[in-house]
Amino acid sequence: MTKLKLGPLADDRPVKLSVELPAAVHRDLILYADALAAETGQQPVPPEKLVVPMLVRFMATDRAFAKARRAQGN
Structure with missing residues (x-):
């Protein structure tokens, strides 16, 4: 099996956010x-628990976003 970009998920307090996803994205x-x-040997998590780590990983590896964020001083 190939190495996935996400590792074990940390247990964190959620913030409520509502989004609509295409059915194909939900299935994926x-x-x-x-x-x-x-x-990871963990139990499967609900799909909504994957969204935050995926967004964090995506933003952390997006060079253009990192450059824009540095330019704003954040």
């Missing part, structure tokens, strides 16, 4: 949760 999140569980 479920498949990703299953693959992550198999890789």
